[in-house]
Amino acid sequence: MKGERPRWVVGVDIGGTNLRVGRVAVEAGGSPTGVRRSRTRPELGPDQVLDRVVAMIRDSVADVGRDSIAGIGLGAPGPLDAESGVVAETPNLGWRDFPLRDLVAEACGLPATLDNDANCFTFGEWWMGAGRGCRRVVGITLGTGIGGGVMIDGEIYHGASGGAGEVGHTSVDFGGRPCACGSRGCVEAYASGPGIAARAVEAITDGSGSILASLVDGRLEEVTAETVREAAAAGDRHAREVLRETARILATAVANVIHLFDPDVVVIGGGVANAGERLLRPLRREVGRRVFRTQMRACRILRGELGDTAGVIGAAGVFRRAHAAS
């Protein structure tokens, strides 16, 4: 391989629940090869998570040989500072003022970049997915949390503190549900996986009749968004009402995003988005009631095209962009 240009970037997506590592072709981009998946298991402590990430990267590098790797693109939950590569705080992972980029770069002996995981998702979908070629892209990830990222004219829009695009903590009800972040009415408190489950369970303990309880043998603490979807698919009226309200709440947040960014496309990904058109159709309808016709005509609301490796592809893309000159 000597003298050849490195052919791969290792893309790393560090989520609150899952770790994903894969090699993305520097020039062509596209689906990563040699994808490794693992549970994040933050309960084992911050160092454990870092060790596992480094081990997965080393394995990925070893597959093809160090010389064919240009470097490592990391995506992690924020708030973080992309420029310095330091994670300011991740309540889920226990990192605080954690110089993740340089620790990984040193441990692996390769250059690295770091950006917010939802920014990486958005970059990936802009580069290779549903937002290809669009000037203004907002990406929203619906999962354990709700993340967001913004691309304007081919660049990630980071904002003054690196905290732009925090869709999950925009409020849709000023006096509403308390959120772990300290605010109220954050869309994440309603429409993330745990938010959906919590609302469904609360209504049951408030006396709504539902088959939900029987689906988890009465252990209501085991209800997940997936259980709610199952119950809805089986015709459960209570579960259906919860999902209808979820679409309405999500639509309010998406409409707020459109009123502020007026994007060409909103790309929705993450586990909750696996509901596909069953989620997107009522969502679009409700967004249409809440934004101007001119805004709605200019904006498509699409499901991400890259599946669960959008973040890996995007993290690699961010590295590629930063090292374009080298």
Next chain:
Amino acid sequence: MKGERPRWVVGVDIGGTNLRVGRVAVEAGGSPTGVRRSRTRPELGPDQVLDRVVAMIRDSVADVGRDSIAGIGLGAPGPLDAESGVVAETPNLGWRDFPLRDLVAEACGLPATLDNDANCFTFGEWWMGAGRGCRRVVGITLGTGIGGGVMIDGEIYHGASGGAGEVGHTSVDFGGRPCACGSRGCVEAYASGPGIAARAVEAITDGSGSILASLVDGRLEEVTAETVREAAAAGDRHAREVLRETARILATAVANVIHLFDPDVVVIGGGVANAGERLLRPLRREVGRRVFRTQMRACRILRGELGDTAGVIGAAGVFRRAHAAS
């Protein structure tokens, strides 16, 4: 004056309630001279408004002679298309697909530009006011309506349809107050002048004791935001509660703006902002509860510095920018 470069741009701020026209120095910017103010009086019909705007501009041009005028910068309520100079729709003024820019340019024999009034406010405050030199500025105007504008790296951010920065129609309560725009819970329905008045009156007719009714001799339909402020200043508990809630609701909208744009500064103007620090202090406190510390540290929330001619200055600045090369 022959051979000299024109020294002035006529700035025009067409609001739903007031018209303002003034001459802004091309090079130095700063406070406009020869400012003319007039009521918009949209009830007289769309042509009447145009005629009066043109007459005010002609008077302003005549003051100094046509040769010393470079052109006209117009600001008007939207949604509008800055590129084509066409107002798509202004419910208040009755304009629809109205080629305002070219009509004014032709009637006055001078080149003209058109942009959204809140964008002009924001441009003005970025150029000469509270947002001077900041990379990311969000301007919010609190008056008869609530407008918003966004500047990124010295450019107005228009979005895909020209409808970006529509802060007034972001929702702070997904099932809340119906808004004239067709959506629900828009911050404008609560915290615009008429929104504040309406909430105060509703609570009275619901039975709250208040001196508000006596301030308007029992004619509750004459209560304005100003009346509510008067009552609050006189110690009226009901009016104070309405204003407290107004700050809370506005803070939710501002926090949403910060979560999405993560700006260096939010500049607040318009009539309702005349309350000054009495509004801004509780607003900042509540915003601080709703955004990340890192975002809050990076962002100042300030009152506009340019008073009621910020829109005139900004409209002139937009013209100057567009004709910089000429």
